[in-house]
Amino acid sequence: MTKAILGVSAFYHDSAAALIVDGEIVAAAHEERFTRKKHDASFPSNACAYVLDEGGLTVSDLAAVAFYDKPYIKFERLLETYHAYAPKGLRSFLSAMPVWIKEKLLTRQILKAELAELGGDNPLLLFPEHHLSHAASAFYPSPFEEAAILTIDGVGEWATTTIGRGDGGQIEIFRELEFPHSLGLLYSAFTYYCGFKVNSGEYKLMGLSPYGAPDGERTRKFESAIRDELVDIRPDGSILLNMTYFNYATGLTMCHDDRWETLFGLPPRPRESELTQPYMDLALAIQQVTEDIVLKLAVTARELSGSERLVMAGGVALNCVANGKLKRKGVFKDIWIQPAAGDAGGALGAALAAWYIWTDGAKRPARQGDRMRGALLGPEYGAPDIERAARKYGAPNRRYTDYDTLCKDVARLLTEGRVVGWFQGRMEYGPRALGARSILGDPRHPEMQKRLNLKIKHREGFRPFAPSALEEDSPEYFDLEGPSPYMLVVAPVKESHRNPEPEGYEKLPLLERLYHVPSDVPAITHVDYSARVQTVNRETNERYWLLIQAFKELTGCSMIINTSFNVRGEPIVCTPEDAYRCFMRTEMDYLVMGDFLFEKSLQPPLKEASDWREEFELD
Numbered sequence: 206m207t208k209a210i211l212g213v214s215a216f217y218h219d220s221a222a223a224l225i226v227d228g229e230i231v232a233a234a235h236e237e238r239f240t241r242k243k244h245d246a247s248f249p250s251n252a253c254a255y256v257l258d259e260g261g262l263t264v265s266d267l268a269a270v271a272f273y274d275k276p277y278i279k280f281e282r283l284l285e286t287y288h289a290y291a292p293k294g295l296r297s298f299l300s301a302m303p304v305w306i307k308e309k310l311l312t313r314q315i316l317k318a319e320l321a322e323l324g325g326d327n328p329l330l331l332f333p334e335h336h337l338s339h340a341a342s343a344f345y346p347s348p349f350e351e352a353a354i355l356t357i358d359g360v361g362e363w364a365t366t367t368i369g370r371g372d373g374g375q376i377e378i379f380r381e382l383e384f385p386h387s388l389g390l391l392y393s394a395f396t397y398y399c400g401f402k403v404n405s406g407e408y409k410l411m412g413l414s415p416y417g418a419p420d421g422e423r424t425r426k427f428e429s430a431i432r433d434e435l436v437d438i439r440p441d442g443s444i445l446l447n448m449t450y451f452n453y454a455t456g457l458t459m460c461h462d463d464r465w466e467t468l469f470g471l472p473p474r475p476r477e478s479e480l481t482q483p484y485m486d487l488a489l490a491i492q493q494v495t496e497d498i499v500l501k502l503a504v505t506a507r508e509l510s511g512s513e514r515l516v517m518a519g520g521v522a523l524n525c526v527a528n529g530k531l532k533r534k535g536v537f538k539d540i541w542i543q544p545a546a547g548d549a550g551g552a553l554g555a556a557l558a559a560w561y562i563w564t565d566g567a568k569r570p571a572r573q574g575d576r577m578r579g580a581l582l583g584p585e586y587g588a589p590d591i592e593r594a595a596r597k598y599g600a601p602n603r604r605y606t607d608y609d610t611l612c613k614d615v616a617r618l619l620t621e622g623r624v625v626g627w628f629q630g631r632m633e634y635g636p637r638a639l640g641a642r643s644i645l646g647d648p649r650h651p652e653m654q655k656r657l658n659l660k661i662k663h664r665e666g667f668r669p670f671a672p673s674a675l676e677e678d679s680p681e682y683f684d685l686e687g688p689s690p691y692m693l694v695v696a697p698v699k700e701s702h703r704n705p706e707p708e709g710y711e712k713l714p715l716l717e718r719l720y721h722v723p724s725d726v727p728a729i730t731h732v733d734y735s736a737r738v739q740t741v742n743r744e745t746n747e748r749y750w751l752l753i754q755a756f757k758e759l760t761g762c763s764m765i766i767n768t769s770f771n772v773r774g775e776p777i778v779c780t781p782e783d784a785y786r787c788f789m790r791t792e793m794d795y796l797v798m799g800d801f802l803f804e805k806s807l808q809p810p811l812k813e814a815s816d817w818r819e820e821f822e823l824d
């Protein structure tokens with residue numbers, strides 16, 4: 206008899222659902238993609254309904270539902286923390302309690318009620334620990350039979366970092382670092398201080414760090430201040446934060462602004478204000494400290510596990526600059542990182558943990574290789590769905606009968622500097638678009654980075670784009686060993702592709718530095734000559750691979766720009782309708798969905814939202 210387990214993460218940020226049947230991953234998706242609310246934290250009803258549908262199951266067919274943490278232990282942590290710091294934090298305590306009691310402490314009841322809404326009658330509920338969920342999401346889908354496991358995030362119940370080992374179906378945790386000492390929260394405090402949103406702006410802070418002056422006096426001073434005052438880093442990578450500088454344990458904010466201002470001689474940067482050099486230097490300083498801690502933890506994981514391979518998950522594992530450096534240090538022979546490394550991935554990890562505990566770790570599928578299927582685990586929409594959306598919007602299009610011709614046409618459009626929305630197959634699980642819901646451009650185009658940032662994505666001009674390169678050709682362009690299918694590793698662009706820097710380049714203001722053409726693929730080359738690489742494998746992602754191959758045949762260049770199919774502040778598109786609306790609201794030139802090509806200049810204007818509601822009601 207088959208056993209199906211539904212994994213759920215919810216009520217913090219990035220809710221998601223995942224379905225596994227007999228240990229095999231069937232489907233996984235973020236709730237935000239369905240509700241169109243970025244980082245939606247509510248119960249993932251839509252994602253649950255979708256993954257069950259994909260498996261042809263109902264809630265009644267499930268052997269269990271696994272939630273990604275233990276709410277009671279989390280609550281205990283909260284109470285103990287307030288108790289330890291009392292009477293400090295009373296205001297925050299009073300404001301946090303009603304939410305806790307309503308949403309988190311009553312998780313079991315809420316889950317039961319929500320699952321009943323989905324048609325289930327009292328399924329078995331399981332609550333694996335938060336970091337065990339991360340560890341399971343990192344190890345079980347990895348291609349390794351045994352590996353060291355490193356999970357690093359903000360906080361779960363108590364743990365903020367764990368080191369363990371996976372072998373066959375078993376996971377053993379050796380060491381745990383506990384709240385409030387957390388690398389994730391330390392990085393988030395800097396995210397906040399540099400004017401970005403905590404829990405989602407960490408990526409921007411990392412993207413800003415290469416603009417810092419690596420040999421600058423100020424960067425050095427900032428780094429010393431962090432090491433001397435904020436965090437004590439032990440040789441094994443464990444850390445002790447000086448809590449007199451932080452406010453997250455009991456307060457409603459991340460840190461004590463006044464103390465930080467005295468320490469760094471720099472006020473907190475107001476959101477959306479101009480990005481100046483001191484903040485770039487601060488971003489670089491905390492990035493360097495983070496890399497040092499991650500490296501030390503990895504060395505400890507290597508020693509404790511005796512393994513030559515490492516798997517990682519937890520929000521900090523999304524720091525692809527640190528991942529790239531760790532890879533190049535060669536502590537491990539091979540590293541695999543869960544693409545949904547953040548809390549959304551906890552849904553998959555919880556389900557996998559439940560399955561392996563249940564089967565006593567005995568039945569890990571023997572199939573070799575990465576079990577994530579390229580992270581293409583979300584919903585797919587066929588020709589009838591695309592045609593329906595086209596009819597609804599009166600959208601003229603051309604349907605290709607031959608996929609090769611479509612690829613050749615799209616490749617040619619890209620060489621002409623056109624920006625193309627690309628919608629194919631199953632949607633990605635995890636924060637990155639990997640060629641299923643992507644916006645594409647020509648990486649050789651010197652103006653493409655600015656154009657995409659300002660006119661299409663409506664986001665900060667400094668943020669770089671990532672290349673999708675044919676896996677077999679990527680070593681020609683990047684100093685990168687092995688594949689990087691999930692865009693989680695930053696690697697240097699090879700010297701042979703770089704252009705020399707103009708004199709005084711490092712001292713130029715940020716936006717002026719963007720005028721320098723750093724390489725023969727400038728739109729994907731960061732200011733420090735690095736790139737966040739996605740390698741595309743023909744077997745896992747054939748349609749995308751064929752498109753890049755067509756671009757290569759036309760240009761000799763084996764990569765294209767890949768940025769997620771969304772605008773700033775919105776989740777990645779899910780359905781053909783989402784894709785068409787996003788296409789029409791930006792300056793994208795073409796949209797490809799399945800075998801259909803939509804040209805912007807031929808489209809009728811998009812009606813306003815209120816009109817759509819009317820039309821919808823008439824349907």
Ligand SMILES: [Fe+2]
Nearest residue numbers: 358519520548
């Ligand atoms: Fe987490």
